[in-house]
Amino acid sequence: MTPLTDEFISEEARLCALDVRDTTAKLIRTFSDKEMQLKLKSYEVHKSDEFNEYLKTFQDLRKLYGNKLNTPLEEVNSIRENLKLYQMKHEKALDDRDTKKDSFDKYVEECNKTKESRDATIKILKEAVGSEQATREHNITDAVERGANDEKRMEDHHKANVEALDKEIRQLEKQLNEVMK
Numbered sequence: 001m002t003p004l005t006d007e008f009i010s011e012e013a014r015l016c017a018l019d020v021r022d023t024t025a026k027l028i029r030t031f032s033d034k035e036m037q038l039k040l041k042s043y044e045v046h047k048s049d050e051f052n053e054y055l056k057t058f059q060d061l062r063k064l065y066g067n068k069l070n071t072p073l074e075e076v077n078s079i080r081e082n083l084k085l086y087q088m089k090h091e092k093a094l095d096d097r098d099t100k101k102d103s104f105d106k107y108v109e110e111c112n113k114t115k116e117s118r119d120a121t122i123k124i125l126k127e128a129v130g131s132e133q134a135t136r137e138h139n140i141t142d143a144v145e146r147g148a149n150d151e152k153r154m155e156d157h158h159k160a161n162v163e164a165l166d167k168e169i170r171q172l173e174k175q176l177n178e179v180m181k
Contacts, residue, residue: 028062 030036082158 024061031058031062032115 031040
């Protein structure tokens with residue numbers, strides 16, 4: 001839109017723009033009135049398509065006029081409020097990040113402690129398994145040696161018994177032969 005103070009605008013166009021601005025302001029004030037809005041709502045049932053289009057155009061015009069009424073001071077204040085809001089959100093996000101980082105560091109530390117204790121336990125268990133295997137092998141060799149010694153002793157005892165019984169059988173056979181003669 002060309003500013004009204006522009007040197008290239010014709011007097012007729014400037015007067016027309018001023019008239020439109022004044023008329024628009026009057027229309028907005030008129031239709032912003034509560035009584036007028038109530039009257040318009042009562043006519044909603046009987047609205048024609050043309051009247052609907054007019055109301056839609058009026059609503060669009062109201063939005064545009066509202067934007068036109070924003071002053072730079074209001075915009076600056078709005079920007080400052082948004083800046084404060086985003087700064088608070090940023091600080092909260094930093095606090096959340098720090099809290100979560102601390103929690104993560106504690107978790108990593110606990111995991112490392114647990115890992116160290118688990119590694120120590122694994123080392124102790126491996127040593128216990130190794131000593132248990134050595135003890136088992138020693139016990140097996142001792143049992144095998146004892147079994148071999150017991151077997152040899154029993155075998156010697158058996159041979160001695162067999163010899164004694166053979167000797168006794170020969171003696172008894174001799175006695176039997178003598179008695180039979």
